[in-house]
Amino acid sequence: MEISQNCLDLIKKWEGLFLNAYIDPVGIPTIGYGTIRYPNGQKVRLGDRISERDAEGYLRSECGKIAQEISTFIKVPVNQNQFDALVSFAYNVGTGAFQGSTLLRKLNQGDYQGAANEFSRWVNGVVNGVFQSLPGLVSRRADEKKLFLKAGGEEKPLEGEISEQDKVTWLEGYRDENKKTVVVAWNQGEVVEILTLEKFDKDLLASIFPQYKNSSYFVIAPANKPIPAGERTSVFNISDIHNQGTPPKLNRVLIRGSQGEDVRTLQKRLKDLGYYKGEFEQFFGKKTELAVIEFKKDYFGITADNATVESITWKKLWGDAPPPPPPAPPPTTNKNYLLLTKTNRKDRYGCYVLNLDYFKSGKLQDRLEVCCGAPRRQFFRTAARSRAMTGEPLPEGKWYIQDIVWADGRDNYYGGIFQSGIGPVTVPLDYIEPGTTERSAIEIHIDWNRNYGAPGTVGCIATYNIADYKRFITWLRDTDPRDLYVDWKLGTCPKP
Incomplete structure (x- = not known):
């Protein structure tokens, strides 16, 4: 569900419009309609000045992010007025406070009146070191409660649009002129997707079916029936369909001093992921220990010198960790740039897996698997068709890569964060061509939402973990690429 104008008007009423930065009642530098951080993650500072148009953009951007985030917290049907009131509330108190609130707990228990009564409890703040009731908050909460209790049409669950694959109702198999198997995914009588199996493999064919969870059956087309027209996606391996991530047994x-084939397997995997440096040891030695510690720090947040490899760590090495980069294709240009493309695979949360490639002097150097958008909201569009506040992936086209912005100091991945969805570091993007787009506040960051059980982004590009983001940072520091090409195969992305 998206916010309505009522939500924006309510927030504007109580935040007020300030084009010059000021200190709010609890001591935080603020600008516009209550903005304390700009879309690029930088904090508002005294002396800052913006336009009214900027203020409107900041408000809409932040409300869109909040709406996307709190939608994952709410487990019961709500109407538009209730949702608008909750977004206004979360805009003021923060999504983290909302997630842990009694208001949300009562709402998810179906106690709508009890949830409404909780608004009036959030009226206090610290002024000059004294925790006290703030008259402005008392009035604001009264307005939010009033809107929450106002009839707002039929209640409905907070569900986004379903993905194209989820719309598929049946599958049909063909043989093309080269004797290759072609699978056409249909939504009633409309073609959704066409896949070409580049080799015949029963397991490969079977691996396609789970991608279309609402498909009721698969049929073989008559020999004389022509294959429907449309773009075909080539499928070579099961990994092109879904990432099994099955680790060796x-x-x-494994601890310091262990020896054996499993230790050699561990060392090779750590080296593939960029943690193990130098020649392999003949046993679980100091280099292996340091690599394991660094890996566990990135994936589990463990800062102690814990180099034990048990089943959880072992599975994590293969389950969520990225595969080694593919071999580089022949160079087509001498430029340094990044390229974002879509795969046919989905991650465990239902999001399409995307490939973010790093090209150095025209040669592919490295690849990361990333996400963009959220489950059920991954609609890939051109710049002209992509709309603001939809939560969809960023549109196709050429983007400019800005400088790295840190929340709590250079290379500090474990300190302060910008906000729950962004994490400790971000790289803002600006759209260049073709034409223009409504989309703004697009960045490359870590999918910090996964830490809170709400994976995905609001249009930004995100790595799945800190380890991948570190690799991304090495790209930027290697050749300082400034061009990102987003190619959804819609025909509008410029060539590098």
Whole structure:
């Protein structure tokens, strides 16, 4: 569900419009309609000045992010007025406070009146070191409660648009002129997707079916029936359909001093992921220990010198960690740039997996698997068709890569964060061509939402973990690429 104008008007009423930065009642530098951080993550500072148009853009951007985030917290049907009131509330108190509130707990228990009564409890703040009731908050909460209790049409669950694959109702198999198997995914009588199996493999064919969870059956087309027209996607391996991430078997706990084939497997995997440096040791030695510690720090947030490899760590090495980069194709240009493309695979949360490639002097150097958008909101569009506040992936086209912005100091991945969805570091993007787009506040950051059980982004590009983001940062520091090409195969992305 998206916010309505009522939500924006309510926030504007109580935040007020300030084009010059000021200190709010609890001591935080603020500008516009209550903005304390700009879309690029930088904090508002005294002396800042913006236009009214900027203020409107900042408000809409932040409200869109909040709406997307709190939608994952709400488990019961709500109407538009209730949702608008909750977004206004979360805009003021923060999504983290809302997630842990009694208001949300009562709402998810179906106690709508009890939830409404909770608004009036959030009226206090610290002024000059004294925790006290603030008259402005008392009035604001009264307005939010009034809107929450106002009839707003039929209640409905907070569900986004379903993905194209989820619309598929049946599948049909063909043989093309080259004797290759072609699978056409249909939504009633409309073609959704066409896949060409580049080799015949029953397991490969079977792996396609789970991608279309609402498909009721698969049929073989008559020999004389022509294959429907449309773009075809080539499928070579099961990994092109879904990432199984099945690790080798581990029958024991590995510690310093361990020897054996499983230790060699561990070392090779750590080296593939960029953690293990230098020649392989003949046993679980100091280099292996340091690599394991660094890996666990990135994936589990463990800062102690814990180098034990048990089943959880072993599975994590293969389950969520990225595959080694593919071999580089022949160079087509001498430029340094990044390229974002879509795969046919989905991650465990239902989001399409995207490939972010780093090209150095025209040669592919490295690849990361990233996400963009949220489950059920991954609609890939051109710049002209992409709309603001939809939560969809950024549109196709050429983007400019800005400088790296840190929340709590250079290379500090474990300190302060910008906000729950962005994390400790971000790289803002600006749209260049073709034409223009409504989309703004697009960045490349870590999918910090996964830490809160709400994976995905509001149009930004995000790595799945800190380890991948570190690799991304090495790209930027290697050749300082400034061009990002987003190619959804819609025909509007310029060539590098």
